Amino acid sequence: DADVTQTPRNRITKTGKRIMLECSQTKGHDRMYWYRQDPGLGLRLIYYSFDVKDINKGEISDGYSVSRQAQAKFSLSLESAIPNQTALYFCATSDQTGFGGEQFFGPGTRLTVL
């Protein structure tokens, strides 16, 4: 979805390096999410934010941190990357209207930690 962009799209890094993945959205949504996708495990929630001042841990937040710089921007950081953080990372957005809340996903960032 072009309304949700992620940078970089691919990144190879080494163990111990600090990495930042960035997400921007033009949908005007308040809610933003970071997921990781691993084969056989589906998508798992890392962090989510309902506005700039509201950030919450998800299912697998250890080893990750986030920053909500503005309504439209939500960044995910790996302070000291390790090989088992090799995965496909997705940012998503939603608004609070509507039953359940459809989430709109970005194109993903493929991260490889050597």
Place this chain on the structure above:
Amino acid sequence: QQQVKQSPQSLIVQKGGIPIINCAYENTAFDYFPWYQQFPGKGPALLIAIRPDVSEKKEGRFTISFNKSAKQFSLHIMDSQPGDSATYFCAASRSQGAQKLVFGQGTRLTINP
């Protein structure tokens, strides 16, 4: 702890067949059950969703069947086409509050011509 279990992990069907993907959930507080479709190199996108007050929902060739007592729901694709080849994820959430989606493990579906 996998709150939503999805099967099969992969599925191959001939064109025109009816692939069926199944999901089971544990948390009875869930009341919103979407299916997401993901093509290679793309993010998941909402395909169809159901609330537990109905047992079936159809949108075009896609149907969700829902069994509240068994805590199970499934996706059926009628007259499947090669363009339906993708990875499908079921999910569940509470419709109110945080609305956090819990995803199943995913099913890689291949429709052969």
